[in-house]
Amino acid sequence: MLTLFGNLDSGNVHKVQTILHARDIPFRRVDVRQDRGQPRDPRFLALNPMGKVPAVRFEDGDVLSDSGALLFHFAEGTGLWPTDRRRQAEVLRWMFFEQYSHEPALAVLRYLMRFAPDPAVQTDRIAELTQKARFVLGVLDDRLATQDWIADAVPTIADLALYPYTRLAGEIGLDPGAWPALSRWLTRVESLPWHLPVYTDAATELIPFEAYFGSVA
Amino acid sequence: MLTLFGNLDSGNVHKVQTILHARDIPFRRVDVRQDRGQPRDPRFLALNPMGKVPAVRFEDGDVLSDSGALLFHFAEGTGLWPTDRRRQAEVLRWMFFEQYSHEPALAVLRYLMRFAPDPAVQTDRIAELTQKARFVLGVLDDRLATQDWIADAVPTIADLALYPYTRLAGEIGLDPGAWPALSRWLTRVESLPWHLPVYTDAATELIPFEAYFGSVA
Structure with a gap:
């Protein structure tokens, strides 16, 4: 196993x-x-x-x-990994975006706000990361305003990669409800038969x- | 074009x-x-x-x-992208490591030390990033102590991804010479017929x- x-x-x-x-x-x-x-x-x-x-x-x-x-x-x-090379590259593009821009804003912010010994001393860092988090959530919202899934016409591993820290954004004071297309996408992911909360x-x-x-x- | x-x-x-x-x-x-x-x-x-x-x-x-x-x-x-799925995953593993752990330490440090308006106010951040940069360079050095290329028996796009910010580490006071296997790998990359400085x-x-x-x- x-x-x-x-x-x-x-x-x-x-x-x-x-x-x-x-x-x-x-x-x-x-x-x-x-x-x-x-x-x-x-x-x-x-x-x-x-x-x-x-x-x-x-x-x-x-x-x-x-x-x-x-x-x-x-x-x-x-079907979570397309067969066409260009479409595969698009999936990786959004996965690298998640690891390079999205996760380092949202997950680090969550860490600082939930687990850091003294968040009060991190005020500047928290402000900087909040600005970055708003930018990346806006990028996703714009993207999802014109398509149902982030990288392709169907769900891919890019959607799985972007899901958890987006869903957890409420924990850092960024209610996904402020981004309507992003909110609809969260619901769409959560309706997949194999979704795991x-x-x-x-x-x-x-x-x-x-x-x-x-x-x- | x-x-x-x-x-x-x-x-x-x-x-x-x-x-x-x-x-x-x-x-x-x-x-x-x-x-x-x-x-x-x-x-x-x-x-x-x-x-x-x-x-x-x-x-x-x-x-x-x-x-x-x-x-x-x-x-x-x-040949820079293997045909076997497990070997492809290994290439991506090191590419994600570069974007998630290596680049955010080395490149951000370089940015702060070269371009930031007042590096003096960033003392804590520079110390934290330097520690992270030493860790990732050590991970690469250990890896390259037992194999010539980072992800496979031959050069792959993982080597191309890890090359530039490793080569530029001297600019942030981290002489690659301090990591012998890493230094030999830099020379190896630079000996590839299509290497671009x-x-x-x-x-x-x-x-x-x-x-x-x-x-x-």
């Missing part, structure tokens, strides 16, 4: 949970939490030197990390970090 | 210049400069709503942006921003 490393708070982990759920691939999950510094624990780094979740260990021991690479890998043979676990088994990695000598 | 939008200071633009040069695809370049705010100029946003360079306009008027998506697009049919233009024609977009009413 596949092993997914990650936690329920991470939108990047949610993407991988969703595609595994969509494809009916059973997996167990090892809880790896940023708020405990576990992605930089030497035992986890031995598995994924990038020090990030999500990561997946296949049954043969092979490890693949990065939400985008994992979405791509598990989309093989499904945020904060929901699709794993068949949950393994605590220490139970999986064992104690350090 | 293709039109590439971007400037010579941007490592992300350099990646696209390199693959066009490697494939002997002629192109003209419209100079779009971050230090003049041109990527957020309404005339450029009409072309690429993401407000980023590089972007490419094809002869039929179709526009594709994002360095990763463009590398993917132009790698079609070359940073700050080098492969375009057949350079068009100033205002000349291309015309004046605003």
